[in-house]
Amino acid sequence: MSKLLRTLAIGSALALALTACGSRPVDESPGSGGGGSAETAEAKDFRACMVSDSGGFDDKSFNQTSYKGLQDAKAKLGIEESTVESKSDNDYPKNVDGMVSAGCDVIITVGFKLGNQTAISAAKNPDVKFGIVDFDIGTVDLEEVGLDEVPGNVKSLLFDTAQPSFLAGYLAAGMSKTGKVGTFGGLPIPTVTIFMDGFWEGVQYYNERKGTSVQVLGWDETTQKGLFTNSFENKAQGRNTANNLISQGADVIFPVAGPAGLGGLEAARASRGKVAAIWVDTDGCVSAQEYCDVLLTSVTKGMDVAVEEVITSVYEERFDNTPYVGTLANDGTGLAPYHEFEDKIPDELKQEVEQLRQDIIDGKVTVKSTAVPKAR
Structure with a gap:
């Protein structure tokens, strides 16, 4: 791998x-x-x-x-x-x-x-x-x-979870069939919006590279406005928020809301294969194994x-x-394995994500989120 x-x-x-x-x-x-x-x-x-x-x-x-x-x-x-x-x-x-x-x-x-x-x-x-x-x-x-x-x-x-979230956004855009992907957060705080910023930027980068117009529902980095459950604990609210995105056509969901985000995974699973998701913080196929069949990957942090x-x-x-x-460079953040989507994601897209990872490490591609932490 x-x-x-x-x-x-x-x-x-x-x-x-x-x-x-x-x-x-x-x-x-x-x-x-x-x-x-x-x-x-x-x-x-x-x-x-x-x-x-x-x-x-x-x-x-x-x-x-x-x-x-x-x-x-x-x-x-x-x-x-x-x-x-x-x-x-x-x-x-x-x-x-x-x-x-x-x-x-x-x-x-x-x-x-x-x-x-x-x-x-x-x-x-x-x-x-x-x-x-x-x-x-x-x-x-x-x-x-x-x-x-x-x-x-x-x-x-x-x-710096904006970096792997950028990769996740690129991957989501490449896997979307509807041309719409969605994200939502728990609270509008920097450690949440940093994921959403990176995801949004990754989709925009995919559009620039491919000449496509995949939309991000639930977040706009330029205005810092989007969807939030206003709770990290309310799974029902997470499910409702995800269903709102799905009803608007999103077929990849990126919840950044802790346990409330599990409601987003429930909504994806209820679609019976029409909607996939990407988890955050941990490898969701390890921490939330029951949802592995809907997870493209996870944005991970070495906490x-x-x-x-x-x-x-x-x-x-x-x-x-x-x-x-x-960061990606010191393996402090990254993407988890593709697990059950390993054979469903095109090899070309996997190679592009891998190259993009290296380009971010080498400074050829810059993730611009203002929430990126600064070493002192």
Whole structure:
């Protein structure tokens, strides 16, 4: 299979790049064997913690993948963990502060919506290290959070998903029979619209190359206007939004809405082969296997590898707060395998997507989304 289709389970390159209220907290400790070594004793003194956003750890998307990174670090290092799932946005202050009270050495917060609380808690607890997925701590509004400066004990884990979404848009345009594809988001925030921007640009690029006029329903990058469920949890709303796009003729759906986006996959499956979809954050054929038969591919983010590396860096006392930005070039983002569509996608289109991937890496094609994270 082409290198485009390598999954983000390949951790070595990413780890190298990384180096340059809901429920009550859940405590889990590794089992102890007889005659524990000094290394094991040291490990038991280290606790890594995680706070989900309101989507929960079983969202088949970014919370779940980030949680996998915590589990991988626990298995690798033999450390203790504490986790808490947020049931609503109102839970963030007590959940993050609860992890501080639990004696965590490193706290990973998952999602853009936890940005302000992470900054506040980190500033109050400079001896605790923090990592946050999908939020650039350097952009926090200091006046809004009541701080004089950005806390230095936070590492941002960012992902340029506009790049693989560009590839997804090109692929969708090439596979559309109706000449219409659709997308919708959960909320109009940068970590959502970055996917939609890239997707939109990829379709426009396909039209330029092929002299076609495939339309994108649900988003216009030039106006930053489009369709949103205004929730990451409401699957029914996601299904209704997808059906709206399908009724307008879209035959490829690109939901960027966490668990609400699963409703979009349900709508695609209900079409009985007339509509396909593209998932985000994780390989949908792994995280949401029941929908694999409608998934052309997925836009993936190596959040698990990034989270594991941050935890490991704190454990090994080499933490730094330089933001990590995952890209196509460092395998921090990508497209998942085509799975059940492997034999349905024309070879010529696969080759064009592969070449386009390389052209983006080489700088021959530039993705212009203003939501692209910047390394500092």
